[in-house]
Structures are given as structure tokens and as C-alpha cells.
Amino acid sequence: MTRGMHPYALLYYPFYLACFPVFTLWFIFIVLIPRLWYRFRLSLRLGKSAERKHVVIVGGGFAGSEAAKYLEHEFDVTMVDLKDYWEFTPSVLRTIVEPVHIRGIQVLHNKYLKHTNIIQAQVQSISRDQHVVLADRKIPFDYLIINSGSNYTQPFKEGGVIAAARANTLRESYYTIRKVNHVLIIGGGIVGVELAGEIISHFKNKKVTLVHSQAALIHRFPQRAIKYCENYLKKRGVEIIYNERVVGHNGDVFITNQGRKITTGAAFLCTGIAPNSNLLKEEYGDTLVDQVPRVGYVRTNDFLQLQGREVYPNIFAAGDVVDVKEEKLAQVAEDHAYLVAENIKRMEKGVNLLRYVSPEARPILISLGKFHGVFVLGDFAFTGPFPALLKEAVEWKTLVRYW
Numbered sequence: 001m002t003r004g005m006h007p008y009a010l011l012y013y014p015f016y017l018a019c020f021p022v023f024t025l026w027f028i029f030i031v032l033i034p035r036l037w038y039r040f041r042l043s044l045r046l047g048k049s050a051e052r053k054h055v056v057i058v059g060g061g062f063a064g065s066e067a068a069k070y071l072e073h074e075f076d077v078t079m080v081d082l083k084d085y086w087e088f089t090p091s092v093l094r095t096i097v098e099p100v101h102i103r104g105i106q107v108l109h110n111k112y113l114k115h116t117n118i119i120q121a122q123v124q125s126i127s128r129d130q131h132v133v134l135a136d137r138k139i140p141f142d143y144l145i146i147n148s149g150s151n152y153t154q155p156f157k158e159g160g161v162i163a164a165a166r167a168n169t170l171r172e173s174y175y176t177i178r179k180v181n182h183v184l185i186i187g188g189g190i191v192g193v194e195l196a197g198e199i200i201s202h203f204k205n206k207k208v209t210l211v212h213s214q215a216a217l218i219h220r221f222p223q224r225a226i227k228y229c230e231n232y233l234k235k236r237g238v239e240i241i242y243n244e245r246v247v248g249h250n251g252d253v254f255i256t257n258q259g260r261k262i263t264t265g266a267a268f269l270c271t272g273i274a275p276n277s278n279l280l281k282e283e284y285g286d287t288l289v290d291q292v293p294r295v296g297y298v299r300t301n302d303f304l305q306l307q308g309r310e311v312y313p314n315i316f317a318a319g320d321v322v323d324v325k326e327e328k329l330a331q332v333a334e335d336h337a338y339l340v341a342e343n344i345k346r347m348e349k350g351v352n353l354l355r356y357v358s359p360e361a362r363p364i365l366i367s368l369g370k371f372h373g374v375f376v377l378g379d380f381a382f383t384g385p386f387p388a389l390l391k392e393a394v395e396w397k398t399l400v401r402y403w
Contacts, residue, residue: 052076055344056132056139058123058279059147060086060109062330063319065402066337067145071344072115078139080119080132084109086402090330091395092167093194094370097202099171105395106167107402123148125282126315143314143344146298146306147337148276150320150328152269160249161269164191173266180265181207184254186246187271188212193229194367195268200236201369209239209262211246213271218366220327225366225374225381232368273328275321284308284315289323297323302355304340313347316340326358330398365391 052075057064060081088105095102109118124133131138152163185192216226244256254262275296286308289297298317299307306312318336320328343353361378373387
């Protein structure tokens, strides 16, 4: 074994060799040929279509990008996004220890969307006269899809913490972590656990403290998954503080609600997600939930159309911003996108819309560094190196669709 090589790294080579022919055949017959045939048929249709309806999509995450791909050949589509690229968010935490990984998980919108008008801007509001309001213009729409996502709310007026949200931010933090001796992680959900796993796997002698407000990490998951994650982190020196919340800090000294003081060189915020729904407050405030802990999430009906005092039939919501009680996952956002896009097509045809039904259980992969992980499906969980390999395969399978 090569000096410094992780023992599980040897598993990757036979795995990749065995899977390569299968993935190649899958890509050719399941992805490439159907996609080329579909685009050929649509190209024949483009010249014959009448004046097409205008769909505006707010946000270019998983839901927005998928909806745009489904609709851009049959509608005039405009996407408004703060970024000019799509990002595979389940892998952004890897960039904090491998900055070059960012190159493989970001794809420019105009690379995979050939018939969509892309505007990089902040949406100010949605007007009642069917316009998306930007700082310098108004964009009219026949249909609107709100996929504005969510973000970490900054709990401290002083700032001083790094939100574990975007790859660009985390990549820059790589150099910070290299210099400091102690890292504080605030929040012990999926993101906090995965971030701790990445740091201790790459920086062997780094002290990591994780503060979590619950009595167990990833507390909504099966006990087997919880115990594996807790044991994995503790065996590698992570200090886990349960049932406490970080409520403030003075410089590099962070204070919990129990009065505990933690001195750290870098602090990462992995809790306190809130929906990006301010664009609806002015004109469509009746569609926003006003009860804790769902404040700000967007109400929809079974067809994912905005639902307030009345239904707004040509305005849909998808992804993290929707008030659906399920884990905020990439696969959930994609399911929303497929249903919304199909329902817009059905509205044009005058046929019955599809109802959104959340499945009882979804497969979830939690990585603990590059060579360990947890696979969860309902009450079932299995752990070890194979889930980590499976997550790499899922990343590849998803990114193929954007090449």
C-alpha cells in the first residue's frame, strides 16, 4: 500500500473497473440516444409552433434547472438567478478540503440550457399584474415558477461565522482551516455531520467541536445511523456538545445558552435554514406561512400552485421554499420540478393536473469524508465505505445530465 493512502481507497479501483462498462452502456442507451432523439423531434417542432407562452423561473437550483430543461423547447423560458451557474449542492462540502473539486460540480447555465434566456439578477418582488420585478426592469410572464431556495440565517449581529452553503465560500475557507488549530461547527444535522467528517478526514490533527441543540445528531434518522455518525466522529477526536445552542460571540470566543465559552479559529454555521421568500411579501404575503417553525415557507395546493386566500393557478413553487413537510433534498426539488413542468404543459392542453404526493421514504446518503458514509431509507440504514462509493456514483449520474 502506498504510504499515506487510505485503506479504503483500494476499493475504488476494482469498483470503478467493474462499473465502467455498465455506466458506459447506461449512458449511451438510457441518456445519450433518448436525449438526441428527443432534441431532434423538438427541433422539427420549433419552426411550426405558434406564438409560445412565456415561463419565468426564479432561481437556478435543482428545481429551476430541471424545470427549464423540460420547458425550454415548448415555451419561451427566462431564468432569473443570482448566479450564472448550476451547482451540485450535495457535494459542496467536499470543496472545503479539496478546493479543486469545485470545477466538477459547477456548470454554467448557458452550457446545458440552449434555448433559455438567463438573467443574473436579484428579484425584488412579484407584481399582481404578472411581472417579475428586478432593480432595472420588469419581466412579464404567463407562468411563473418560484424556486428561490433557502439560506442560513445569520444569528449573530456581529457576523463572524461562515455559512456552509455555497461551494465558492467553502473553497475560500480551505486556507482558513489550514491555518487554525480549532474549528467550531454550529448544528448537528446532515450538513454539520458531513462537514465535521470532511474536516477530520483531511486534517488529521485539527481539533473540531460540534455544538448541537438536540440530544442526538441527525435526530430524525434511525438509531443505527445516529450511533454510527456519533461514534465515527468521537473516535476521531470530535467534541460533541449536546442540548446547547450558540447564542453569541465576542471575537473568537463563542458562547452557548448554558454559558459555555468556546475559543475557536473558525466557526461554521450549519443550522437555522430559512426560505428565500421575501419576493412574495409585498403582493402575495397571504401565501406565506406565519406560524413557527414554518415561518416564510410558501403555501401551495396539491398541484404546487400558490395557495393563499385564493389559488394563483399560473404561479407555481418548487424546491426548498415550499411548505411541504419532508427533508429538503435535491431529489425532492427535482420531483417538484418535473410535476410543475408537466402541469404547465397540461394547463396549455386543458387536461387534468397531476397532484404531488410525497413518498413515505426516500433514500438519503450521508458522507463522512471520502471513504465512509451512511445510507438511509426509512427505518433502514447501512454504513461503511459502500455508501460513500454510492454517493460518488450519484454525483456522477446527476452531473452527466448537465454535460
